[in-house]
Amino acid sequence: MLLPRPSSMQMGEGAFSLAGQRVSGLDDGSRAAAARFIDLLGRSGGPALSQHPDGRIRFVRDPAIRAAEGYRLAVTPDGAEVRAATDAGLYYGAVTLWQLADGGRLPAIAIEDAPAFGWRGLMIDSARHFQHPDEIRALIARMGEAKLNRLHWHLTDDQGWRLPVAKHPRLTEIGGCRRPAGAAGTGADGQPVRYCGHYSRAEIRDIVAVAAAHHVTIVPEVDVPGHATAAVAALPELASTPNPPAEPSSDWGILPNLFSAEDTTFALLKDVIDELVGLFPGPYIHLGGDEAVKDQWKADPRAQARMKALGLTTENELQGWFMARLGAHVAAHGRRMIGWDEILEGGVPADATVMSWRGIDGAVTAAKAGHDTVLSPAPILYLDHRQSASADEPPGRGEIVSWKRLFGFDPAPAGLTAAERGHILGLQANMWTEHARTPEFRTRQIWPRGLVVAELGWSHPVGDWADFAQRLFARMQRDRALGHGFNETPLAPLAAMSAAGGAIRVTLSQPAEIGKLRYTTDGSAPTPASPEADAPLLLAAPATIRARAFLGAQPTGPEARFEATGAALRSRHVADMELCSNKLPLRLEDDGETNGVRHILWGDIMNNCWLWRQAPAAGARRVVATVGSVPYNFSLGADMAQVKFAVPRTPGGELEIRLGSCEGRLLASLPLTPAAGNAGLSRLEGPIEALPGPAADLCLRFTQKDADPLWMIERLELK
Numbered sequence: 001m002l003l004p005r006p007s008s009m010q011m012g013e014g015a016f017s018l019a020g021q022r023v024s025g026l027d028d029g030s031r032a033a034a035a036r037f038i039d040l041l042g043r044s045g046g047p048a049l050s051q052h053p054d055g056r057i058r059f060v061r062d063p064a065i066r067a068a069e070g071y072r073l074a075v076t077p078d079g080a081e082v083r084a085a086t087d088a089g090l091y092y093g094a095v096t097l098w099q100l101a102d103g104g105r106l107p108a109i110a111i112e113d114a115p116a117f118g119w120r121g122l123m124i125d126s127a128r129h130f131q132h133p134d135e136i137r138a139l140i141a142r143m144g145e146a147k148l149n150r151l152h153w154h155l156t157d158d159q160g161w162r163l164p165v166a167k168h169p170r171l172t173e174i175g176g177c178r179r180p181a182g183a184a185g186t187g188a189d190g191q192p193v194r195y196c197g198h199y200s201r202a203e204i205r206d207i208v209a210v211a212a213a214h215h216v217t218i219v220p221e222v223d224v225p226g227h228a229t230a231a232v233a234a235l236p237e238l239a240s241t242p243n244p245p246a247e248p249s250s251d252w253g254i255l256p257n258l259f260s261a262e263d264t265t266f267a268l269l270k271d272v273i274d275e276l277v278g279l280f281p282g283p284y285i286h287l288g289g290d291e292a293v294k295d296q297w298k299a300d301p302r303a304q305a306r307m308k309a310l311g312l313t314t315e316n317e318l319q320g321w322f323m324a325r326l327g328a329h330v331a332a333h334g335r336r337m338i339g340w341d342e343i344l345e346g347g348v349p350a351d352a353t354v355m356s357w358r359g360i361d362g363a364v365t366a367a368k369a370g371h372d373t374v375l376s377p378a379p380i381l382y383l384d385h386r387q388s389a390s391a392d393e394p395p396g397r398g399e400i401v402s403w404k405r406l407f408g409f410d411p412a413p414a415g416l417t418a419a420e421r422g423h424i425l426g427l428q429a430n431m432w433t434e435h436a437r438t439p440e441f442r443t444r445q446i447w448p449r450g451l452v453v454a455e456l457g458w459s460h461p462v463g464d465w466a467d468f469a470q471r472l473f474a475r476m477q478r479d480r481a482l483g484h485g486f487n488e489t490p491l492a493p494l495a496a497m498s499a500a501g502g503a504i505r506v507t508l509s510q511p512a513e514i515g516k517l518r519y520t521t522d523g524s525a526p527t528p529a530s531p532e533a534d535a536p537l538l539l540a541a542p543a544t545i546r547a548r549a550f551l552g553a554q555p556t557g558p559e560a561r562f563e564a565t566g567a568a569l570r571s572r573h574v575a576d577m578e579l580c581s582n583k584l585p586l587r588l589e590d591d592g593e594t595n596g597v598r599h600i601l602w603g604d605i606m607n608n609c610w611l612w613r614q615a616p617a618a619g620a621r622r623v624v625a626t627v628g629s630v631p632y633n634f635s636l637g638a639d640m641a642q643v644k645f646a647v648p649r650t651p652g653g654e655l656e657i658r659l660g661s662c663e664g665r666l667l668a669s670l671p672l673t674p675a676a677g678n679a680g681l682s683r684l685e686g687p688i689e690a691l692p693g694p695a696a697d698l699c700l701r702f703t704q705k706d707a708d709p710l711w712m713i714e715r716l717e718l719k
Helices: 028-043 087-100 133-145 201-213 229-234 263-279 295-299 301-310 315-332 361-368 403-407 439-446 449-459 465-481 637-642
Strands: 008-017 022-025 057-061 071-076 079-084 105-113 119-125 150-154 217-224 284-288 336-340 353-356 373-375 424-431 494-500 503-509 516-520 537-539 543-551 560-564 571-573 585-589 600-604 609-615 622-630 654-659 666-671 682-687 696-703 710-718
Touching: 008 071, 022 028, 028 057, 028 087, 057 087, 071 087, 079 087, 087 105, 087 133, 087 465, 119 133, 119 449, 133 150, 133 201, 133 439, 150 424, 201 217, 201 263, 217 263, 217 315, 263 284, 263 315, 284 315, 295 301, 295 315, 301 315, 315 336, 353 361, 361 373, 403 449, 403 465, 424 439, 424 449, 439 449, 449 465, 465 543, 494 560, 503 516, 503 543, 503 560, 537 543, 600 609, 600 710, 609 710, 622 654, 622 666, 654 710, 666 682, 696 710
Parallel strands: 022 057, 057 079, 119 150, 119 424, 150 217, 217 284, 284 336, 336 353, 353 373, 373 424
Antiparallel strands: 008 105, 071 079, 071 105, 494 503, 503 537, 516 543, 543 560, 571 710, 585 600, 609 696, 622 682, 622 710, 654 666, 654 696
16 A cells, blocks of 8 residues: 555565564665654654664665666565665655554555656745744755655745845744734734744754755745735835835735835845845745735836836746846756746746746646646645545635645646656645634645645546545555644435425435445444445434444544534535625634634635525524624735625624525525624524525525624534
8 A cells, every 4th residue: 555656566475574684785875765764653653663774674775777766675474675776765755664564564566656747846935824843844854755856945935035145134023924814913912913934053053954855855935926925015115015014914915015126126136146045955946926916016217217228128027037137047056947827928038937827728738839837726736726526625725735636636738748847847835824714734734735736646547436436545544653744524324404395305325435334224334334325315304313434344434423403404514505706705714712712614705605504494494604704804806895794674784694695585684793792603693584485595695794803603503
């Protein structure tokens, strides 16, 4: 059960016992690989081994192996050997050898292996939410275990500047702090609190050393010319507007602030590049280039004068010149510039590498133009998207990118010649952290999807999900033994209930689609022999359903228990409702606590409206709503004109419940004033008009004068 799957493998006969064995390596790289195997084996519950030159588990330098990260591995009943030309190949062979260990034995096998792509990456956004250096180190170590080899480190953005620059300390002193929006930005004493963080040079150098030990190359990013709010707040002379903000932003989205195109800006950004070159030894410097709204340059006489002097006709061309000028400074240091696919729009240095995030078209265009490129398209490779429809998913973007959907991504676009395909360096998944406030959220969003990315980048599979699901589950158990966390929510069963005459229809599912979902209705725990949930159940109320998925005899996730009752039918969590629209759906963490917990709310921030289809409202006389509000800290630019709300009838606004659609008959109106002073969730209750028929579609929407705060519903109950 190897992940990633090796290029080729042939099972042998017998096995080699690990008990009392020693491991040998004759140079620094082979000894380091031997130590990695010993460490992984010991931490995951295997036997304790030691190094010795005469060990029967051997790591051997072999220049005849041509692939830079490739290796050969052989296990017989007499011993085990890993051969590679490079330290990286020896390291990856050690990881594979660890995965082969089972019950203190290694099965006889011969493996020849090398990756399909040289760029197998993850991106971590440290600007929106800061990660402690220990979290970055742990991420790197786990990447190495998965055979991922590029960490793109997003160090600057509108919300924070995390990179130390010796000549310009204000970049971190001012640019490294912001005040969070809403209640999260106010302490218990009512006073403002600030969110701060940046890395020291010593911390970065140590992280770089950890990365080298795990054969991970760090690609640092400083984003220009847009995403500049933190920088221009710290150093207003860099701004392209006469009145730049005084502190980094607490808003998410695309902000208008740009670096100016003046020589003073280039002098500072060259200092920044010099700092990056001194701290990060890898070949690439990422300069961003994305989402640079040009309004400030259009209004800046200096930018317009620069364009005229250069003979440029559009602001996109000015950005091309801007990026090329910085790219030349990168090249002067012997490094290569990389940027997001917008850099193609205004002209780009010939040796620039393009990271394609707006689909795969940017990668295709870049490859056809002779540029190296990395596939990183949204939403499929954006890890801030939810992984299932469960209410227990972490906060993030609303579109579901399931493990199976991600596994189906092909990192080799069609329509390219063999020469053009040679420019596809690989792929990268991005962990944007606007909504990933905690290490736990980030871990759940990255893993196990990081393992899927590793499979795509190393093995370039052809889409056999059933086979991969078994290997993914086996690897997750090994990771659990190492103490690693991951998102277990997609492994937990879900239940959808609806009325069916005098019965209740229950449809069970497991979002991960790993194993077979089993259930019981007699109160006993489900087992591998329990009935399979392969069709909806019709049950008389009340009934208890217990469900769990199994892969063979082994449970693949937690058990779930559901009560099929009339009360359960008349209570609906927002995760089980439809959104009226999907303009910008988000799962948002409440800015205030409820009983010590910041709950997660779900809705479209451009249209806070939900539909409860076929609500069993017959006989209901009262309605209870659990509601919360979040600060409207979203920068939508011109799209903000599309955000409209129904006119409130009371000063504080209302939650309306309407029949059929949001323009239908008003059935209930719950004033929001009692909840307005509560930073967490509130319960509102009131009468609801009697409904004709046993069930009806209900529209839930909030009326409010303006967007801030944005009201959202967590649950509605009919009584």
